Amino acid sequence: MHEFSIVQSILDTVEGYARQSSASSVKRVVIRAGAISGIEPHLLQIAFDTFKGHTVCSEAALEIIIEPLKVECCSCSKIAENTNPLFRCPFCGSTDVRLLNGEDLILERIEMESSDAETQDSP
Amino acid sequence: MCQDCGCSLTTNTKVLEVQKRILEKNDAEAAQNRAKLEKHGILGINLMSSPGAGKTTLLEKTIELLDGICSIGVIEGDLETERDAERIRQKGVAVQQITTGQTCHLDAAMVHSAMHRMPLEEIDLLFVENVGNLVCPAAYDIGTHMNVVLLSVTEGDDKPAKYPLVFLKSDLLLITKTDLAGVLEFDMEKAVSDALTINPRLQVIKLSAKSGDGMDEWITLLRKGLEDRIS
Numbered sequence: 001m002h003e004f005s006i007v008q009s010i011l012d013t014v015e016g017y018a019r020q021s022s023a024s025s026v027k028r029v030v031i032r033a034g035a036i037s038g039i040e041p042h043l044l045q046i047a048f049d050t051f052k053g054h055t056v057c058s059e060a061a062l063e064i065i066i067e068p069l070k071v072e073c074c075s076c077s078k079i080a081e082n083t084n085p086l087f088r089c090p091f092c093g094s095t096d097v098r099l100l101n102g103e104d105l106i107l108e109r110i111e112m113e114s115s116d117a118e119t120q121d122s123p
Numbered sequence: 124m125c126q127d128c129g130c131s132l133t134t135n136t137k138v139l140e141v142q143k144r145i146l147e148k149n150d151a152e153a154a155q156n157r158a159k160l161e162k163h164g165i166l167g168i169n170l171m172s173s174p175g176a177g178k179t180t181l182l183e184k185t186i187e188l189l190d191g192i193c194s195i196g197v198i199e200g201d202l203e204t205e206r207d208a209e210r211i212r213q214k215g216v217a218v219q220q221i222t223t224g225q226t227c228h229l230d231a232a233m234v235h236s237a238m239h240r241m242p243l244e245e246i247d248l249l250f251v252e253n254v255g256n257l258v259c260p261a262a263y264d265i266g267t268h269m270n271v272v273l274l275s276v277t278e279g280d281d282k283p284a285k286y287p288l289v290f291l292k293s294d295l296l297l298i299t300k301t302d303l304a305g306v307l308e309f310d311m312e313k314a315v316s317d318a319l320t321i322n323p324r325l326q327v328i329k330l331s332a333k334s335g336d337g338m339d340e341w342i343t344l345l346r347k348g349l350e351d352r353i354s
Contacts, residue, residue, distance in 0.1 A: 002228050002259035009145050017139055027136070031145065038262040038288045085320050086287055095320045105145045105262075113134045 007047040023112035030109040034102040069102035152231035156266025167267035174255030196246035228259035261289035280314035
């Protein structure tokens, strides 16, 4: 249950970007979570909604894109997704596989709003 | 003009493509920890396991067996209490306890601040006993050189298949409490083959800190690691 710590890292990072961009609020935070990144998406969502209050993300939605596990077999050179068992090539049965994707936890995108006083419509 | 209320404020939506690792800060701090250990010629080892797999008992025996061979320091991570640190302190080595409160793992910053309180110039081998948890510690690099996962036979042979990440992130698997394997019908072959399917590079040592079986192999590995560090 380290999702609370992960959310804290997300909020800190987003806060930094929002400040740099002079954003008044953040509307959406998109993250990419590998299938074996060690997080539970449901818990991450709960943690985000619990901790976002009183931050620049208080009105933000969290979108989690799950990235499938992708491995390349070192014996037959084929690439497979969502293998089960995790690290066995479904084509030739070799366990000598290289992890291509599925381990990362990436902050992809932030959608922010900034309020600017309008000048051209002013009398 | 604002379309919602007619005020003179406009809102600009801005999309920022970040593409940044969420634990980047932790990883940078971990790299600093590793550099600090290397500056002092210290071999750092991260011990991870479920609660009760025998991390502290293993450390007690390891300290006894390495007495006079190298100088050991221990950082203990627990949610609460100084009990493990107290057990290690009885063995006469430098120890710092980190109590994490509600946090289920150690991160690089916690280890960094504990390292500040250790006499690093006197230490050759630093063990970090992570919080007892087979899930979360695996997600955090704390800046040691070797990740060691303990699996006790009392936990069952299905744990590598059920908790793959920690086995993937480890360099060495210690199967502990092997003196009980027969009583518990622990399928050693299955546990090891499941773990090696997840991580073919994983080294495996079967040991019992209580009976002493397999401890020589563990001590030899540590001594080799120390020699490699110095040379």
